[in-house]
Amino acid sequence: MKAPVRIILGSAVIGTVIAAALLSLFWTPYDPTAMNIAERLQPPSSVHLFGSDPYGRDIFSMILAGARGALGVALAAALIGIGLGVPLGLWAAAGRSWVDEILMRACDVVFSFPAVVVAVLIAASFGPGARNAVIAIGIFNIPVFARLTRNAARGQWNRDYVWFARSAGRSALGISLTHILPNILGLLGTQATIQLSIAVLADAGLSYVGLGTQPPMPSWGRMLEESQTMIGFAPWLSLFPGLAVVLTVLGLSLLGDGLGALRRLHRSPGE
Amino acid sequence: MALLDVESLSLSIGRKPVLRSLSFSLETGRILGLAGMSGSGKSQTLLSIMRLVDGAARLSGSIRLDGVALEACSEAELCAIRGRDIGMVFQEPLTALDPIMTVGEQIIETVRLHTRLPRAQVREVALQALELVELPASYLSSKRYPHELSGGQRQRLAIAMAIALKPKLLIADEPTASLDAATQMAILALLRRLVRNEGMGLLLVSHDLTALASIADDMAILHDGEIIEQGETLSLLDHPRHPYAQSLVSAAALPPFHRKGEIDKAAPPILEAREIRCTYPKPRSAFWKKRQSRLAVDGVGLTLRSGEILGIVGESGSGKSTLVRRLLALVPPQGGEVLIGGEVFPSRDRAETRRLRGRIQVVFQDPYGSFDPRWRIEDVVSESLGLRGVPVSRAERRRLVEAALTAVGLDAAHADRLAHQFSGGQRQRIAIARALIVKPDVIALDEATSALDPSNKAQILALLTRLVRQGGTSLLFVSHDMAAVRSVADRVMVMKDGRVVETGATADVFDHPHHPYTTALLASSPPLERVLSARRAAVRQEETCP
Numbered sequence: 098m099k100a101p102v103r104i105i106l107g108s109a110v111i112g113t114v115i116a117a118a119l120l121s122l123f124w125t126p127y128d129p130t131a132m133n134i135a136e137r138l139q140p141p142s143s144v145h146l147f148g149s150d151p152y153g154r155d156i157f158s159m160i161l162a163g164a165r166g167a168l169g170v171a172l173a174a175a176l177i178g179i180g181l182g183v184p185l186g187l188w189a190a191a192g193r194s195w196v197d198e199i200l201m202r203a204c205d206v207v208f209s210f211p212a213v214v215v216a217v218l219i220a221a222s223f224g225p226g227a228r229n230a231v232i233a234i235g236i237f238n239i240p241v242f243a244r245l246t247r248n249a250a251r252g253q254w255n256r257d258y259v260w261f262a263r264s265a266g267r268s269a270l271g272i273s274l275t276h277i278l279p280n281i282l283g284l285l286g287t288q289a290t291i292q293l294s295i296a297v298l299a300d301a302g303l304s305y306v307g308l309g310t311q312p313p314m315p316s317w318g319r320m321l322e323e324s325q326t327m328i329g330f331a332p333w334l335s336l337f338p339g340l341a342v343v344l345t346v347l348g349l350s351l352l353g354d355g356l357g358a359l360r361r362l363h364r365s366p367g368e
Numbered sequence: 369m370a371l372l373d374v375e376s377l378s379l380s381i382g383r384k385p386v387l388r389s390l391s392f393s394l395e396t397g398r399i400l401g402l403a404g405m406s407g408s409g410k411s412q413t414l415l416s417i418m419r420l421v422d423g424a425a426r427l428s429g430s431i432r433l434d435g436v437a438l439e440a441c442s443e444a445e446l447c448a449i450r451g452r453d454i455g456m457v458f459q460e461p462l463t464a465l466d467p468i469m470t471v472g473e474q475i476i477e478t479v480r481l482h483t484r485l486p487r488a489q490v491r492e493v494a495l496q497a498l499e500l501v502e503l504p505a506s507y508l509s510s511k512r513y514p515h516e517l518s519g520g521q522r523q524r525l526a527i528a529m530a531i532a533l534k535p536k537l538l539i540a541d542e543p544t545a546s547l548d549a550a551t552q553m554a555i556l557a558l559l560r561r562l563v564r565n566e567g568m569g570l571l572l573v574s575h576d577l578t579a580l581a582s583i584a585d586d587m588a589i590l591h592d593g594e595i596i597e598q599g600e601t602l603s604l605l606d607h608p609r610h611p612y613a614q615s616l617v618s619a620a621a622l623p624p625f626h627r628k629g630e631i632d633k634a635a636p637p638i639l640e641a642r643e644i645r646c647t648y649p650k651p652r653s654a655f656w657k658k659r660q661s662r663l664a665v666d667g668v669g670l671t672l673r674s675g676e677i678l679g680i681v682g683e684s685g686s687g688k689s690t691l692v693r694r695l696l697a698l699v700p701p702q703g704g705e706v707l708i709g710g711e712v713f714p715s716r717d718r719a720e721t722r723r724l725r726g727r728i729q730v731v732f733q734d735p736y737g738s739f740d741p742r743w744r745i746e747d748v749v750s751e752s753l754g755l756r757g758v759p760v761s762r763a764e765r766r767r768l769v770e771a772a773l774t775a776v777g778l779d780a781a782h783a784d785r786l787a788h789q790f791s792g793g794q795r796q797r798i799a800i801a802r803a804l805i806v807k808p809d810v811i812a813l814d815e816a817t818s819a820l821d822p823s824n825k826a827q828i829l830a831l832l833t834r835l836v837r838q839g840g841t842s843l844l845f846v847s848h849d850m851a852a853v854r855s856v857a858d859r860v861m862v863m864k865d866g867r868v869v870e871t872g873a874t875a876d877v878f879d880h881p882h883h884p885y886t887t888a889l890l891a892s893s894p895p896l897e898r899v900l901s902a903r904r905a906a907v908r909q910e911e912t913c914p
Contacts (some may be wrong), residue, residue, distance in 0.1 A: 257734050261732065263751075264697075264729065265725070265751045266725045280741065303426045
């Protein structure tokens with residue numbers, strides 16, 4: 098698939114998910130938390146578009162509201178990674194070799210822990226909930242961005258224009274902000290979409306084990322968990338939240354992939 | 369019948385004609401040199417011959433290799449021909465070699481890919497190829513990887529891979545452009561020997577007229593996708609008829625741009641360096657071992673007077689660039705001192721260091737990497753204006769940028785463009801404008817003309833000497849290009865392994881070198897004129913005793 102196709106497809110999918118999340122702020126067909134035992138376990142129909150769950154809650158409404166939680170957690174986690182990782186990476190690239198050494202070895206330490214297990218640990222010891230899920234996922238985004246930024250920035254630091262900027266008396270901080278950062282933004286943007294997709298998946302995973310967004314606020318991961326015993330006679334219960342997770346992750350991956358390919362295509366000869 | 373017969377070869381990509389009706393032919397045992405500047409269509413010609421142009425391109429004309437019309441071949445037939453009958457050597461051997469294969473595997477793999485020979489015979493073929501390019505046979509089973517070889521050895525390996533299967537046609541695209549002078553000579557001599565002894569034809573593409581002059585039997589000069597002149601090498605270079613060919617030849621000969629007798633020897637030096645030492649840390653050999661360091665510059669001193677051009681020559685790795693960085697205080701001082709107008713640089717006082725930075729500026733080699741790709745030229749050129757210590761208004765800044773651009777022969781309106789919209793020569797002018805804008809006393813040029821083709825190089829050298837003549841600035845002209853240094857420098861300093869081995873007035877050093885290294889350096893990069901007269905002498909000798 099060509100880069101523009103991937104980008105368009107990815108943006109369309111992600112646009113839909115974002116629209117769903119925004120829509121759920123003002124309107125959902127039913128209250129996603131309202132139980133209605135009379136209409137429990139309805140298969141998809143014109144009344145309940147995606148069917149209803151054992152408590153009679155409308156699945157479509159829950160999916161819409163769940164999009165808000167999934168995107169919110171992913172976005173906040175990515176922002177933690179960018180907000181701390183990028184400055185650390187720039188510092189590692191610009192600073193003395195021992196700064197670089199310490200920061201990068203610290204990254205190694207974080208990388209050496211299995212991310213999901215530690216996220217479970219954090220969420221379990223500080224209490225389940227969306228905020229702790231954000232922190233748990235966010236911590237693992239920091240070294241990703243720090244290392245990426247550091248390596249990309251290192252490449253820029255060796256370019257002649259940076260040598261010139263130094264001979265023009267610019268400070269390391271000034272060079273990092275005026276030259277280095279703008280030139281690696283594209284790369285960081287691409288990585289951000291990839292990290293978002295990983296975060297969506299991680300959030301679903303945490304919710305699945307009950308450590309993410311707490312009831313009654315609906316979440317895709319918990320919907321999957323709750324539906325698995327009923328998959329034989331009410332497959333719609335797991336089908337739709339599953340599809341929501343898959344499509345969101347796929348959309349973000351396509352977008353990130355496409356942006357990356359496009360960036361490589363349009364690199365100037367000297368880059 | 370010629371080995372390679374190209375007739376009215378045209379190529380257009382989109383609507384743009386890239387090659388216009390090229391015709392040339394090449395016999396077995398001969399070398400055809402294809403000369404032209406960047407963008408003249410040299411590489412596209414090679415790709416067209418191999419029929420490797422991409423699908424959107426339109427190709428017409430006929431290409432016959434040993435009687436086979438390549439334009440009529442299917443893709444499968446072409447693949448077989450490319451591997452078996454055509455060998456290809458590229459400019460940068462490191463990119464043509466697989467970094468994770470040892471040298472031996474590299475060449476064995478090439479042989480095995482194209483033949484169905486048994487193992488022992490494959491080794492035999494590989495050994496022969498290594499012997500032909502004068503690499504030791506032990507390379508076949510050694511654990512060496514491409515990055516452990518020197519540039520010259522790598523290029524030999526790449527050539528061995530290209531000729532292992534005894535192709536009829538060898539194509540070499542700037543095979544010596546990334547090598548230093550002595551290695552260039554050796555590789556060219558090797559190519560010549562291979563063509564003579566192994567019965568191949570060589571199509572040699574280069575922008576370096578001197579390289580072509582030293583080995584090509586025939587030459588074709590390419591300009592804007594057209595062959596403007598072709599013929600036997602000596603007669604073409606001795607009497608070029610087309611005006612563009614004439615300008616190329618005269619630019620390759622590099623006239624002296626030199627002016628004499630204006631330097632006030634009594635005045636204190638504008639730049640002085642004493643006992644400069646720079647080291648680089650080597651990677652640890654083991655985690656618990658102490659870090660070793662490599663001495664890149666070892667006790668170098670120099671003086672530069674107002675209005676003087678000091679040439680610093682030496683091969684790559686001789687410490688020239690490190691010295692420049694130290695003079696510019698871009699690397700921390702590790703020994704010795706640098707004085708600008710008598711003041712220690714860098715000073716302990718930050719503001720003082722900034723002020724001194726404004727007195728010495730720099731132009732680098734790479735016309736592509738020298739600018740932030742996102743910045744407009746106005747921002748690029750004005751970057752060091754802050755060194756003057758006084759804030760500059762927008763209108764004033766614009767005025768200064770325009771003045772600097774005009775001073776280097778560019779249009780003031782260029783200030784609004786981005787760097788990628790300019791050619792290599794123009795970019796180097798922009799780099800000079802950027803250095804000029806703070807009116808420095810010294811401009812250091814680190815290989816500033818090395819990436820340029822001869823006509824651009826001649827123009828930039830003329831510009832530099834004009835700037836010096838107009839007064840106000842001195843130049844530190846660092847280059848491995850002996851001809852360029854000779855044409856501009858007042859004095860020359862020869863560096864080897866971080867030390868100065870010889871220094872003196874340009875004419876003295878070039879005409880009567882004292883140090884054997886200087887002699888070797890000069891011998892390895894002869895001026896075009898000397899190459900031509902050597903060839904003339906060889907031809908005469910062949911005629912008298914056949």
